[in-house]
Amino acid sequence: MNGHFDGGLGQAGAFMTARIPSFTHFLATHAPDLLPASLAGLQLPAGGDLIKDLPHATTIVAAACERGVVLAGDRRATAGNVISKRDVEKVFRSDEFSAMAIAGVASIGLEFARLFQVELEHYEKMEGRSLSLEGKANRLAKMVRDNLAPAIQGLAVIPLFAGYDEETGVGRIFSYDVAGGPWEEHRFHSIGSGSVFAKSSLKKLYSDDMPMTDAVLACVQALYDAADDDSATGGPDLPRKIFPVVTTITDDGYRRLPDSESEEYSDQVVQSRMRSPDGPRAPLRTGS
């Protein structure tokens, strides 16, 4: 089947068939050519340099906090040693109470984010209720797992999933590897090329039940530290007014901070680094 799928000739019955309320499952059954190539089971030729030179998304951080969770990402995409894009978005709203961010091949990540969004909304509309947070995380794991063969060929994309659990009233973070997951992360986590630096930074800045504003600031600090040491991570771009994408998920739902607000946090971090380039110092001895 080529072209678009509209339930036309010979397809009309497809929409009316009773089935499990999964959008991906519907496409796999009736219109597999609409799925991302990897999920449709297509074999891709090994690409070498071609794949290495595709834009890659880089660093993502997440931190649980009072009332929910913060998920943030820098804005850089790199292709080999070239900065291919300075204002890329890697954090996506999945539904009212969750968001996902991607590291790895950006175009495939984007496709995942779109499909995952429709998957969650489709279930919600079909069944009249949202999936549980674990249900959403498991669903994403299956998508990552299905991408294993392309990942081995170099088309790897890894998501970080964060959401507000309406049942327990806390923010939760789930990580993945190329073979799937999900792995629940406690307190904070980071993925992508600068994740080593971002995570170390968060480790020193994070405290349990931080107020939301503090957690946002800690995430922006961590992204700054990642950009400081990782060439593939972009710091706040003051002249061009490009700042990290910061999202919060609380009992009020998903919210992407407007650029003006993200700018304030970035300004605060940049100003403090003027005085202390390595950022805030943690006390050497605990309990002092």
Added chain:
Amino acid sequence: MPFYVSPEQIMRDKADYARSRIARGRSCVALQYAGGILMVAPNPSTALHKISELYDRIAFAAGGRYNEYEALRKAGVTYADVTGYQFDRRDVTARALANWYAQTLGGIFTDSTKPYEVEIVVAEVGVKPDDDQIYRITFDGSVSDEPGFVAFGGQADQVAAALKERFHDDMTLTEALGAALEALAAPPAQGSGSGSGSGSAAGNGAQATELNAAHLEVAILDRARAHRTFRRLRGPRLEELLAESRAASAAAEAAEAPESASDAPAAQAAEATPPASDDPPTGPPSASGDGIPKP
């Protein structure tokens, strides 16, 4: 050899069957107000919905047999999601969905022995009130574009006539809800009602005169919202709106006819209002046999 039956006879029998089954249920209404589109259906169930979300700016409402319109609703959700996924979210339109429903229902009406006992409304809220669209699709696949408001299912003609009296452009949500409730409380046509329960979620029976929050399903497409505009109104929010609209219509009635307002307590004034329609309330439901609903 089977007996010969003329196509006219077959179609008439099917249409009569579907129409009489739909007329047993309760009417529902969808109407424009300044901030979007309001849909109201008498429905004692809080789980089996008559009104649902199809897409970002599009809602689905149905009357008739639950299992049949539920299958159509799910098909519509899938149609919308597939279209939005392969193109863009803005490329999902009520017009396309209404056409798809018309094709499907028309096919079922022609091809199968038993037609679907459903009447469907697909409503889309635009950026401006002028862009709003309301489509009504009947059991045989007839589709009509209904500007402003529509009544469907059950005794739709009486309700539509009552609603026409009260509808005007740029109503507030409270006014729109008041108008919808008054129209739904219009008395039933003679000889209808009290059929035994079948697949309908709302149950069948005479047109309700008692419409309180527990027996109502109310939802809006909120023009001002970004992304998904569909919202159910229930619980305290609905109680509050109902109280407001009743107080408003009681006040209006008191201003118009002070001597009659004292007959009924304020809380019941909205429901006690007579239909105030030019048509006699005993007219036959949807008399024309061509399946094209009356405006």
